[in-house]
Amino acid sequence: MCGIIGIFNSTKATELAMLGLFAEQHRGQESCGIAVSDGKYIKSHTGMGLVKDVFTPKIIKKMNGHIAIGHVRYPTRGSSEKKNSQPHIVETLFGPSYALSSNGDLINYWEIRDELEKEGVFFASDNDGELLLKYIVYQIEIKKETIVDAIKNLIRNIKGAYSTVLATKNELYLFRDAYAMRPMCYSELKNGSIAVASESVALDILNPKWKKEMKAAQILKISENDIQEFQIDPQEIRSTETEKHCIFEHIYFSRPDSEIFSENVYKVREKIGALLSKDDVEVDVVVPVPDSSNFIALGYAKKSGKPFELGLIRNHYVGRTFIKPEQTIRDESVTQKFNPLPHFFEGKKIALVDDSIVRGTTLRKIVKLVKNAGAKEVHLRIGSPAVKYSCFYGIDTPTQEELIANNMSEKEICEFTGADSLKFLSWEDLDKSVSRPQNYCKACFNGDYPIK
Numbered sequence: 001m002c003g004i005i006g007i008f009n010s011t012k013a014t015e016l017a018m019l020g021l022f023a024e025q026h027r028g029q030e031s032c033g034i035a036v037s038d039g040k041y042i043k044s045h046t047g048m049g050l051v052k053d054v055f056t057p058k059i060i061k062k063m064n065g066h067i068a069i070g071h072v073r074y075p076t077r078g079s080s081e082k083k084n085s086q087p088h089i090v091e092t093l094f095g096p097s098y099a100l101s102s103n104g105d106l107i108n109y110w111e112i113r114d115e116l117e118k119e120g121v122f123f124a125s126d127n128d129g130e131l132l133l134k135y136i137v138y139q140i141e142i143k144k145e146t147i148v149d150a151i152k153n154l155i156r157n158i159k160g161a162y163s164t165v166l167a168t169k170n171e172l173y174l175f176r177d178a179y180a181m182r183p184m185c186y187s188e189l190k191n192g193s194i195a196v197a198s199e200s201v202a203l204d205i206l207n208p209k210w211k212k213e214m215k216a217a218q219i220l221k222i223s224e225n226d227i228q229e230f231q232i233d234p235q236e237i238r239s240t241e242t243e244k245h246c247i248f249e250h251i252y253f254s255r256p257d258s259e260i261f262s263e264n265v266y267k268v269r270e271k272i273g274a275l276l277s278k279d280d281v282e283v284d285v286v287v288p289v290p291d292s293s294n295f296i297a298l299g300y301a302k303k304s305g306k307p308f309e310l311g312l313i314r315n316h317y318v319g320r321t322f323i324k325p326e327q328t329i330r331d332e333s334v335t336q337k338f339n340p341l342p343h344f345f346e347g348k349k350i351a352l353v354d355d356s357i358v359r360g361t362t363l364r365k366i367v368k369l370v371k372n373a374g375a376k377e378v379h380l381r382i383g384s385p386a387v388k389y390s391c392f393y394g395i396d397t398p399t400q401e402e403l404i405a406n407n408m409s410e411k412e413i414c415e416f417t418g419a420d421s422l423k424f425l426s427w428e429d430l431d432k433s434v435s436r437p438q439n440y441c442k443a444c445f446n447g448d449y450p451i452k
């Protein structure tokens with residue numbers, strides 16, 4: 001998943017970047033980093049863990065500059081090591097220097113990396129961001145392209161999802177893949193600085209004058225004088241007629257207070273919940289698996305007229321279950337993470353709402369927890385269709401073999417979880433939950449991968 005941030009023209013660039021990364025911490029908790037330019041040098045600091053732990057006041061004090069870019073990482077390609085943290089840097093003592101942060105995954109990573117390695121380009125990590133940066137620097141330094149032309153070549157030749165920010169000593173470049181798969185927006189702040197982020201929530205806390213979404217295959221060059229726009233026709237590149245935004249950003253990944261792909265995330269989630277509640281069983285109360293399902297459950301409750309209750313309490317100091325890379329760590333954190341309200345569930349029929357089922361192991365434990373707390377019936381209501389295929393565009397879903405819906409029928413999944421009934425969001429209702437359904441990737445549900 002990952003989150004990016006970029007700040008241009010602020011004496012507090014590092015501090016603002018850090019604030020933005022705080023707002024995007026939910027997009028990645030493995031590692032984080034900031035690179036800052038003072039016009040002469042680009043300095044960077046990266047570390048494993050959360051923004052608040054990596055960026056101490058002592059570190060921040062050393063990172064002066066007017067341009068900063070940052071990143072929070074959620075591992076997809078590349079191991080969970082510091083070498084794979086971003087931003088990536090290419091710096092020369094007296095020549096140009098570059099720093100890059102990106103969100104997404106590349107499809108032809110090895111093909112492009114092999115080509116560059118044959119030309120003598122060295123790679124220090126296995127991370128997509130480094131490939132993007134080295135591709136650009138190779139185009140500039142060896143092929144003598146301008147930065148904008150280097151990025152245009154990248155967009156035409158590198159396949160995959162990438163919402164990217166590139167800093168030089170004095171300029172900031174923003175670009176996005178032709179499918180606009182991962183979110184990316186930018187704004188002018190009230191202090192005159194320019195900011196770019198994965199999610200609008202990161203811009204909201206920086207006091208924006210206006211906010212805009214980056215277009216597919218668009219490049220913005222931000223310099224002291226102006227913002228220049230360069231647009232490649234996405235149809236030159238895409239195999240699909242429309243953009244293909246990740247629908248899972250609405251279902252699970254993005255914060256509910258973000259506006260992405262021109263829709264309010266919380267409204268999409270409420271709509272999903274309302275659609276899910278149609279012609280459903282009689283329950284006493286609607287309970288979300290917090291936090292990502294809160295608004296889906298709220299939509300369900302509003303439409304069905306049943307009370308919405310926060311019967312499960314989440315410990316916020318344990319990381320997001322789905323993000324933990326090891327199964328053993330994931331298993332431990334489920335029981336540490338949720339606790340039922342005392343006596344709340346006793347004798348009640350519950351609509352237990354979750355956003356998705358991936359492996360099914362987490363939900364099985366939660367159903368057991370709720371039943372042990374005295375629930376009479378637990379009806380699982382899932383705010384997405386069954387996840388049957390892996391994602392190759394920036395989400396670390398398990399292999400297809402590990403996905404429960406790939407191995408079991410709906411009835412078998414219901415039995416596995418121990419629930420009294422199970423209902424997934426239907427295909428038709430998934431399409432009704434967003435205003436432009438044709439503009440979304442749904443490959444993890446239907447296997448129809450837009451980028452091959």
Ligand code: SF4
Nearest residue numbers: 246247391441443444
């Ligand atoms: S495959 Fe699923 S998770 Fe991946 S981009 Fe498409 S909709 Fe999103």
